[in-house]
Amino acid sequence: MSRTLVIGANGTVGSELVRLLRAAGHNVLKATSRPVTDPATEVHLNLLTRAGLDTALQGVSKVFMLSPPGHTNQDELLNPVVDAAKANGVQKIVLMTAMGANADDNAPLRKAELHLQNSGLAYNIIRPNWFMQNFNTFWIQGILEHGKIFLPVGAAKGSFIDARDISAVAARLLSTDDFNQRDFDLTGGVAMDHDAVAAILSRVTGQTITYQDIPEGDMRGALLQAGLPPAYAEFLLMILGFFKLGYSERTTDAVQTLLGRPPITLEQYAADYRSAWVKA
Structure with missing residues (x-):
């Protein structure tokens, strides 16, 4: 069975995403910078030092990722994940940034988006409000x-936007290739x-x-x-x-389009x- 790695699995969006994916039958691996308590479902990964990066991606087909809060050099933290994912045979990445991140190509979050878009991997980018x-x-x-x-x-x-809608959108995009190579502003x-x-x-x-x-x-x-x-x-x-x-x-219809219901x-x-x- 293919495996999905969730980076940010202990956060507001990531924890609900893990629940939704597992409820739908996905084999989910939670990345954590904390000590691993269950090696069958968790893997150590520190985005700041890149410790555990290649190990975390072994046998993984899809990745959800976001930048850890408290840091403004998001591209320096996320771009190595994209490169390592490609090297380890990952098929698709869903990246969460923020609405407005694509307004300036020199902004760190936008640099991370562009790096993913140019990687050759299947991807989606979600930008919640x-x-x-x-x-x-x-x-x-x-x-x-x-x-x-x-x-x-x-x-x-x-x-x-309710974070539960963001998690539901991410789960949908990790479960289908119908929307590959597209980005969505979520409101x-x-x-x-x-x-x-x-x-x-x-x-x-x-x-x-x-x-x-x-x-x-x-x-x-x-x-x-x-x-x-x-x-x-x-x-x-x-x-x-x-x-x-x-x-x-600004409001968008992305949640309705992807989930078939209003936000x-x-x-x-x-x-x-x-x-x-x-x-x-």
């Missing part, structure tokens, strides 16, 4: 402590500003949650205080700046994750 799950992870502290979503994005709108079905998001979270949780626009400097301080590397903090501020300029408002709504996401925001 901002995750709905950010509201129950990265932005949750302000919600729990102050009842506020603190972000420096003004009244700009985003077509937020939710509607665009809304953060006041609208806060209103939905308030209605679902029964709590008062509001949005507060903050200066970029305040966001920088919060990111650095949270322990993010300065370069990555500046990267996040840059893409939040693009959000503020309106670049995250998960923010209302459904909020209901499913309600316990994250409801105080004990």
Whole structure:
């Protein structure tokens, strides 16, 4: 049986992708930089040092990969995976980057995309918009402590996507060759500003949650205080700046095309994750 390697298997998208692939009968190997606990289903792989790269790819026919968070040199981390995959006989790679990554050919994520496109391998590239799950992870502290979503994005709108839809799309693309050599920008079905998001979270949780626009400097301080590397903090501020300029408002029909159903709504996401925001 062919084997699928999932790089980023412990993350929000990767963990659900592993579940979906295994439920569909795929033989899945999880790449992890942590100590391996089950050699039958896991393999050690450190993208920063490339330790374990060739071993991880042995006997693998398909790969899902993304760049680990906290790093801005995504091409330097991902391009060696593409080269090693080709050398080890991998047939197809599905790469997840981010919506807007293809706007600048000199950007590290775009360099990774181009390297894959020029590799001769079968591929798909998926570029999701901002995750709905950010509201129950990265932005949750302000919600729990102050009842506020603190972000420096003004009244700009985003077509937020549920990470479960991203996983489902990746699973679909790893299960068929019908869409090979194509890239897809993945969005939710509607665009809304953060006041609208806060209103939905308030209605679902029964709590008062509001949005507060903050200066970029305040966001920088919060990111650095949270322990993010300065370069990555500046990267996040840059893409939040693009959000503020309106670049995250666009919607696409990619989820409908690939999954045959509409994207998960923010209302459904909020209901499913309600316990994250409801105080004990």
